Amino acid sequence: MIRSFFGWDRTPFTREIETRHLHRSQRFEECVARLQYMVMTRSIGCVTGEIGCGKSTAIRCLKDQLDANKYRFMYVSDANLKPRDFYRELLHHFGLPPKFLRSEAKRQFQHLVWDLYENQQKVAVIVVDEAHLLSGDMLQEIRFLTNFQMDSVSPLALLLIGQPELQATLQLRVFKPITQRMNVRFHLEGLSLQESRDYISHQLEVAGSTHPVFTTEAMDAIYAHTRGISREINNVCTAALLDAVLRKDKLIDAIHVTRVLSEFKEQ
Known part of the structure; x- marks a missing residue:
């Protein structure tokens, strides 16, 4: 769903990524x-x-x-x-x-x-x-x-x-x-703020994205919630991408992130 909507080669933020494609902080x-x-x-x-x-x-x-x-x-x-x-x-x-x-x-x-x-x-x-x-x-x-x-x-x-x-x-x-x-x-330790931004950008690049998908404000909101823990970043980014697909949005901003985080709290 995510891959086809954004036109990527693979789905980002999964555990299946090959080690040669890992983001290396x-x-x-x-x-x-x-x-x-x-x-x-x-x-x-x-x-x-x-x-x-x-x-x-x-x-x-x-x-x-x-x-x-x-x-x-x-x-x-x-x-x-x-x-x-x-x-x-x-x-x-x-x-x-x-x-x-x-x-x-x-x-x-x-x-x-x-x-x-x-x-x-x-x-x-x-x-x-x-x-x-x-x-x-x-x-x-x-x-x-x-x-x-x-x-x-x-x-x-x-x-x-x-x-x-x-x-x-x-x-x-x-x-x-x-x-x-x-x-x-x-x-x-967890990633720093800049490392978290780089991690998200790297995941998207490996997936085949050629342009930004998450705004800086969105990535900062993700970092504030996840404290730079990569697995948590994967979870939030995946939820935000699914939310964007359902709303047919190609750009994810802080509003998307806030919305999916509120759903996390309700679970």
Whole structure:
């Protein structure tokens, strides 16, 4: 509907955008660079940020840039993750049936990671998303991953991704052994006002727009509501575009934005 009305090649503000077309703010570039550093140095690190600020997009960008001949990417996201399930899921990534007991599954995983590193010259890259929801037991298990034979060399990179409360949890004394081994801790913030304007313009350009669609006042109103959180910007812009289509308007001003925001508040 939106694409055909405006005559664009694709619909903007969706999650389907290819990583090569991503808008790269300075803070986003810094985030990806930190992730790349963790991978290259085979270290443990932590990236936090508010919901919808672009953490998952940064991980997707990282994955697309990894050389499959050098790295084995593994992604885990489960709020109720338990240590045994953690190893079982990682072993499934290797296509290996896991042993039933946690201790045996742990040894299986340890052997596979070292075999991958020493015999196949590949580094395991483990991304644990929604890490702020991990239990204390699971965080302690992650401590093991930073511990086995790693004082001399690490066979893997471990990336913890979560909301800001993850940083607060890791500050607890019981988790100090984990934070002491963390080479990188990074917080991804929302976009600034100018970055939000640039983000909206970039999305429209990638979609195939050749002229402005949102007025400056409209973009500023969107920023005031979303605080520069990209997912929220996508939601408001999409709603405003749909409103414009229904009204057959080719230009979206602050009135359109105010109207759709009032509908958001009623939901």
